[in-house]
Amino acid sequence: MNPILLAEAVKSVGTPAYVYDLDAIRDGVRALKAAFGTERHHIAYAVKANSAAEIVRTIAREGAGADVVSGAELGLSLACGIAAERIVYSGVAKRDDELDRAISSGTDGIGAIQVESVEEIARIEARAAFMGWKARVSLRINPGVELEDLSTHAHIATGHDEAKFGVPITDVSRALAALSRAPHLVLVGLTAHGGSQFTTTAPYVASAKALFALAREVLKTHKLDYVDAGGGFGIDYGDGCEATPADFVRAALEEKKAHGLDALALYVEPGRALVGSHGVLVGRIIQQKVVSDRRWVMLDTGMNDLMRPALYGAKHRIELADRAHQGDRAWRVVGPVCESSDDFGEHALGENPEGLVAIRDAGAYGYSMASRYNGRALPAEVFVSEGKVIAARARDDDEAWIKDRLAAGR
Numbered sequence: 120m121n122p123i124l125l126a127e128a129v130k131s132v133g134t135p136a137y138v139y140d141l142d143a144i145r146d147g148v149r150a151l152k153a154a155f156g157t158e159r160h161h162i163a164y165a166v167k168a169n170s171a172a173e174i175v176r177t178i179a180r181e182g183a184g185a186d187v188v189s190g191a192e193l194g195l196s197l198a199c200g201i202a203a204e205r206i207v208y209s210g211v212a213k214r215d216d217e218l219d220r221a222i223s224s225g226t227d228g229i230g231a232i233q234v235e236s237v238e239e240i241a242r243i244e245a246r247a248a249f250m251g252w253k254a255r256v257s258l259r260i261n262p263g264v265e266l267e268d269l270s271t272h273a274h275i276a277t278g279h280d281e282a283k284f285g286v287p288i289t290d291v292s293r294a295l296a297a298l299s300r301a302p303h304l305v306l307v308g309l310t311a312h313g314g315s316q317f318t319t320t321a322p323y324v325a326s327a328k329a330l331f332a333l334a335r336e337v338l339k340t341h342k343l344d345y346v347d348a349g350g351g352f353g354i355d356y357g358d359g360c361e362a363t364p365a366d367f368v369r370a371a372l373e374e375k376k377a378h379g380l381d382a383l384a385l386y387v388e389p390g391r392a393l394v395g396s397h398g399v400l401v402g403r404i405i406q407q408k409v410v411s412d413r414r415w416v417m418l419d420t421g422m423n424d425l426m427r428p429a430l431y432g433a434k435h436r437i438e439l440a441d442r443a444h445q446g447d448r449a450w451r452v453v454g455p456v457c458e459s460s461d462d463f464g465e466h467a468l469g470e471n472p473e474g475l476v477a478i479r480d481a482g483a484y485g486y487s488m489a490s491r492y493n494g495r496a497l498p499a500e501v502f503v504s505e506g507k508v509i510a511a512r513a514r515d516d517d518e519a520w521i522k523d524r525l526a527a528g529r
């Protein structure tokens with residue numbers, strides 16, 4: 120999205136505002152789908168990356184389903200028109216009411232509840248038995264890839280053996296035994312998710328290899344419909360990203376074939392790769408601060424709106440959005456929140472930066488992680504298609520926050 124369009128897009132809602140390019144999101148899903156060719160597959164969009172209905176619907180219209188991690192995300196996905204059987208549900212601590220919703224959604228329950236521990240099997244069985252329904256489940260295994268081989272930030276690496284996620288491969292026989300004592304559960308798949316923001320296919324393939332080798336073993340005694348290699352496709356935040364989403368799919372398909380699993384469908388669960396590059400956080404420079412040779416620009420947007428820099432040390436490209444580039448003078452770009460980690464790093468903003476800034480590649484894990492910390496309002500959201508704003512949501516206001524905080528008072 121060009122700067123003129125960004126400035127235009129936030130005119131009615133002000134800043135901070137996330138601006139999303141729905142056409143680019145749609146085209147990304149199409150390109151990902153094309154990578155599967157004629158192979159049986161399912162794209163389960165990881166709704167946690169961005170749960171705005173306009174975005175979920177845009178992705179769903181292209182035939183994708185959803186990967187959800189809460190009853191609320193499940194309800195939202197259904198409300199956005201995704202059929203229950205096209206939804207998979209991950210999460211290490213699903214509440215009973217969330218399980219009930221998954222078991223009883225649609226005519227036949229959701230596509231699969233992804234089991235994250237042996238202990239969870241008895242809980243899902245008990246809920247399904249209580250409700251008198253059968254529930255489809257997939258075993259989310261922990262592929263046990265070494266943390267350094269996952270080559271991503273430790274906070275977003277999930278497929279190593281110290282992570283809380285998934286059933287360790289060494290526990291799979293125990294899980295299968297527990298499933299054999301669960302008449303209301305039907306095993307349909309095996310799932311692995313190694314981590315996020317992989318910039319090459321190597322860690323994805325390492326996780327998929329462990330998954331596919333296990334699937335071969337499980338198929339000796341059980342039926343399976345699919346293997347799910349998870350999400351994790353990286354995007355270019357400015358330092359490059361060697362592999363495209365299609366490369367991840369092609370690499371996984373090749374491995375699946377090499378493991379003789381042609382009869383099984385391949386599921387993937389991309390989040391970031393479908394939305395990350397197609398969202399911009401637009402903020403406004405409130406003021407500059409210069410102390411001898413130190414220079415800051417203070418924004419009206421910070422870690423409360425975009426947490427990734429504070430949480431993972433992530434770097435986002437930042438540029439002036441409503442005026443031409445003014446040279447390479449570097450400024451430390453910081454937000455308004457009372458935390459030292461509310462810091463977007465050094466950026467070349469020129470001699471006298473003023474006006475709007477565009478914080479690039481903020482479409483994933485941006486708004487969905489935003490908070491009202493420091494009493495700051497949740498940012499606005501603007502949805503653009505064919506160069507025009509087609510929908511917008513205003514920033515919630517200070518009065519709404521005050522009312523919320525007063526709500527439980529006596």
Ligand SMILES: Cc1ncc(COP(=O)(O)O)c(C=O)c1O
Binds near residue numbers: 277315350388
């Ligand atoms: C189980 C699962 N699937 C998919 C995803 C999406 O990952 P990404 O946004 O990196 O594609 C995540 C992210 O945390 C996840 O935990």
